[in-house]
Amino acid sequence: MPKLGMEPIRREALVRATIAELGRAGTLDVTVSQIARRAGVSSALAHHYFGGKDQIFLAAMRRILADFSADVRRELEGASPSDRAAAIVRASFSSSSFTPEAVGAWMCFYGMAQKNAEALHLWQIYHRRLRSNLIHALRPFCSRPEDAADTLGALIDGLYIRAALDPALTPGEALGQALAVLRGLCAEGRS
Amino acid sequence: MPKLGMEPIRREALVRATIAELGRAGTLDVTVSQIARRAGVSSALAHHYFGGKDQIFLAAMRRILADFSADVRRELEGASPSDRAAAIVRASFSSSSFTPEAVGAWMCFYGMAQKNAEALHLWQIYHRRLRSNLIHALRPFCSRPEDAADTLGALIDGLYIRAALDPALTPGEALGQALAVLRGLCAEGRS
């Protein structure tokens, strides 16, 4: 029963289905048909709305990054200056962006970024924004905030991978480890 | 003119070609034909020796892990007790295991590990051995060597990804960051 105004609904459903399928597979080996089936539509419709497989994936990537940005902003809003860096770390391991699904999908982006120029560009935007946020937050407490930001960013990414592959690592533990390193970085800065 | 004793030579060539292709592509989207062409043999021969694509990839993964293990062992041999953790970190960023090629191939293993049970198993073996090495090396200097080892391991993985996607990050810098965190972890342990 076709209705009007389905486009945003379908796009949303397809983006969600893409993230879900990427998270399930952990690989880019996901077919448009699988995505469409999960979204409850035909694969032709997915092409109709997005134009192609790459753009479906890019839309999913944008959505994940946007969700993450929102998490960061939300955490930063209520944070005192001395808590800003920790807030960013908390956002990185927030429940919404740390579901097994999202972690798996995120892993796929590393693959996408090596094949698709626009995907790489999206990743770089995320990367720079996170780095810049971290530097800003760390500056008052570290002697070399750039290096500290790089370290913290790499650690966050590394913990993501562990979480994706090692079910034993819980988000809470990952967060704890990241915060501990953060404390170490600030301590080093002070020493 | 078929020759005798070609098997190990062909296997070696194919494994090397696989790693090279994975590094070049940065993705698992590598065909058996591409690998065989680079190795200078027919794709049928690749199947003949390995049985299938997955097993070609697994052989490449084993090779990378074995190379890495050798690097670690070599670095550990001449290290004083207080230098053991740093030796492991140095091995992780040694030139041989940190070529763009190897980094790209390594990235692919994360993808493999999510699809192929045996690949996951291999990764877990590497992971546990590295963790155990690190714990052992860190125990004298850290109050919680397990956590410190997890942190350091995650950081190493995260720096790998950065290196794969961000040409601005050199192995030397990555090593420096990892060693700095190592110092922080030990300092924290002492405090």
Add this chain to the structure above:
Amino acid sequence: MPKLGMEPIRREALVRATIAELGRAGTLDVTVSQIARRAGVSSALAHHYFGGKDQIFLAAMRRILADFSADVRRELEGASPSDRAAAIVRASFSSSSFTPEAVGAWMCFYGMAQKNAEALHLWQIYHRRLRSNLIHALRPFCSRPEDAADTLGALIDGLYIRAALDPALTPGEALGQALAVLRGLCAEGRS
């Protein structure tokens, strides 16, 4: 806001759009969506009015043939008996039926005529009428007017193809060549 009496307007717009698209593509590889877009309506409407793609094409073919017939009639009206054959030739290369667009569309009909029985029928009607007109016009001046008409008809078609593929051949030149052959045919008839 649906309006009354839109049907003829829409049909006209769609037929024109079809001819334009065929002329642009030079091939039958024209989609209903392209036609509808150019006509400013939805592709569903095109089906609504015509019933299917083939019938849209047939309607366009009928229109081209009707336009051509009108051209012929107009030229014949003011022609003296000794000028009738030349008048038909002139009509064949009149500006209206010799636009690049029309030439391209006409070429497509050759393709259609081989797939669609009704298209073939339409082509045969055009063909017979042209032949009959030519025979009638040539009879007073040729010993074998049927053969002359066949020759002249084939030449006209051949010049169409040249014009479609070879931008160097202008309508004026084509007309000149056709008229020269016409003179030759009549001369031959007299000898």
Add this chain to the structure above:
Amino acid sequence: MPKLGMEPIRREALVRATIAELGRAGTLDVTVSQIARRAGVSSALAHHYFGGKDQIFLAAMRRILADFSADVRRELEGASPSDRAAAIVRASFSSSSFTPEAVGAWMCFYGMAQKNAEALHLWQIYHRRLRSNLIHALRPFCSRPEDAADTLGALIDGLYIRAALDPALTPGEALGQALAVLRGLCAEGRS
């Protein structure tokens, strides 16, 4: 039962099958599968040997043009100077290049030439060579050999189309018409 040296055999079979299918369909709406089926191989093999649909079609086009060139050369070899133009015309309607099959395939080339740059190039080569042959043959007998060659060329093409669409027109009749026009052109040249 795969054997060695099949490539030229398969290529030949596929090219022949392509011409046959184009001739049967009279349209470019011929699928690779249809061609492959007629050639007795899988569609994958067709891609393997030719790389893609376009190149299969181009190979067929080259073959038709080469066959035609051979016909022309053969006819010209034994022709006296005063018979050269007629020899070319005879070649154009020789049995080999005038089978219903070849005629249908030839028609398709007009379609191809409008979509594929290389096809257009091939057609232009054929076109120029034929024109140059005709001019050379007509020069001693016509006052304006270029125009005569253009006319004759267009007539030949036009007769092709008639033959493709009108089963009533036999090759013999077509040849007769073309030769008659040729005589007319030469007569005109002499007058």
Add this chain to the structure above:
DNA sequence: AATGAATGAGGATTCATTCAT
């Protein structure tokens, strides 16, 4: 030992067509 030959299965993509509104 090694390969050319060959294919089946599957995937992205396109498009005519239908239907409820």
Add this chain to the structure above:
DNA sequence: GATGAATGAATCCTCATTCAT
């Protein structure tokens, strides 16, 4: 009168894999 929504069927193409030689 008109359209957005939706799809099934079909097509090109790729690729891992097998087999006879």
